[in-house]
Amino acid sequence: MSAPITEPGTVAGTEPGADPASPLPRAAGLALDLTGRTALVTGAAGGIGRACALRLAAAGARVRAVDRAAEGLETLAEEARGLPGGLDARLLDLTDLDAAEAAAAGTDILVNNAGIQLVRPIEEFPPDVFHTVLTVMLEAPFRLIRGALPHMYGQGWGRIVNLSSVHGLRASAFKSAYVAAKHGLEGLSKTAALEGAPHGVTSNCVNPGYVRTPLVEKQIADQAAAHGIPEERVLAEVLLKDSALKRLIEPEEVAEAVLYLCSPQASFITGTSLTLDGGWTAH
Ligand code: NAD
Numbered sequence: 001m002s003a004p005i006t007e008p009g010t011v012a013g014t015e016p017g018a019d020p021a022s023p024l025p026r027a028a029g030l031a032l033d034l035t036g037r038t039a040l041v042t043g044a045a046g047g048i049g050r051a052c053a054l055r056l057a058a059a060g061a062r063v064r065a066v067d068r069a070a071e072g073l074e075t076l077a078e079e080a081r082g083l084p085g086g087l088d089a090r091l092l093d094l095t096d097l098d099a100a101e102a103a104a105a106g107t108d109i110l111v112n113n114a115g116i117q118l119v120r121p122i123e124e125f126p127p128d129v130f131h132t133v134l135t136v137m138l139e140a141p142f143r144l145i146r147g148a149l150p151h152m153y154g155q156g157w158g159r160i161v162n163l164s165s166v167h168g169l170r171a172s173a174f175k176s177a178y179v180a181a182k183h184g185l186e187g188l189s190k191t192a193a194l195e196g197a198p199h200g201v202t203s204n205c206v207n208p209g210y211v212r213t214p215l216v217e218k219q220i221a222d223q224a225a226a227h228g229i230p231e232e233r234v235l236a237e238v239l240l241k242d243s244a245l246k247r248l249i250e251p252e253e254v255a256e257a258v259l260y261l262c263s264p265q266a267s268f269i270t271g272t273s274l275t276l277d278g279g280w281t282a283h
Helices: 047-056 070-079 096-101 127-155 176-199 214-227 231-241 250-260
Strands: 005-007 038-042 062-067 089-091 109-112 158-162 201-208 273-276
Touching: 038 047, 038 127, 047 062, 047 070, 047 089, 047 109, 047 250, 062 070, 070 089, 096 176, 109 127, 109 250, 127 158, 127 176, 158 176, 158 214, 158 250, 176 201, 201 250, 214 231, 250 273
Parallel strands: 038 062, 038 109, 062 089, 109 158, 158 201, 201 273
Antiparallel strands: none
16 A cells, blocks of 8 residues: 655655654655765775765765775866865875875765775685785775774764675685685675664675676676686676576666665664676676
């Protein structure tokens, strides 16, 4: 049964003051609005991070965009000009863990997005690269969360979104460091959810399949070599082999899911992993 309409555009029970205990905005069905919030997005110079930074700023958040890539940050700052929330771009290399933790202080929303990938069999995987992948994709998110929580706890509200992957839930051959880091991130995210719940802080993962970004484009040659097939067969036979939907997902589609998890409307969603995988994990 649908709720009775009391006046145009107002559903009974959602008018201002209907339920002071409700964490929802005054009228349900409104746009996702982050006006007045600050949001830190890591790895914002390209790919998914760029799309998230632009989407959050468009929704009204003041975005702190950090990356180690100066050129991409400059382009992003240009693109964000005129968006309601505004955007500050800042160089930050996440392997500097103390700087990462300090950068997260005072933010209401944290999007742990930066990532790197190397495709090699374990016996050929350089140990120093394994270490760097774990530092950027697991230890830095821990330090960023650690830096963000005091402010979030102090105000009784916060949102943490961790860019995980299908590889946080499933393994693929030749991606030992990436799969290990993403599985670790899933555990970190769930722990932050449990600890943050009494303080109004949610923590969730977003788990895309293959997204049309430089990270994936760079992988195609590596995958061809590792699997011994030509590059033009990699998309269909390797990357999208287990996906029911046979296309790459766009960064902007991932950013919509991230925005939703950052919104007031998502206050009861925590400790979960939202797959955008075209049916991959339905197998
Ligand atoms: P991308 O390579 O396009 O962008 C990653 C960004 O992280 C780059 O701008 C890079 O400069 C930055 N970065 C890397 N190391 C850094 C460091 N030490 N300090 C600061 N910044 C650093 O990658 P993407 O595809 O947009 O991936 C973003 C996130 O989404 C990653 O965590 C990735 O694992 C995840 N993801 C990507 C896909 C995909 O198919 N592209 C799928 C699932 C999950």
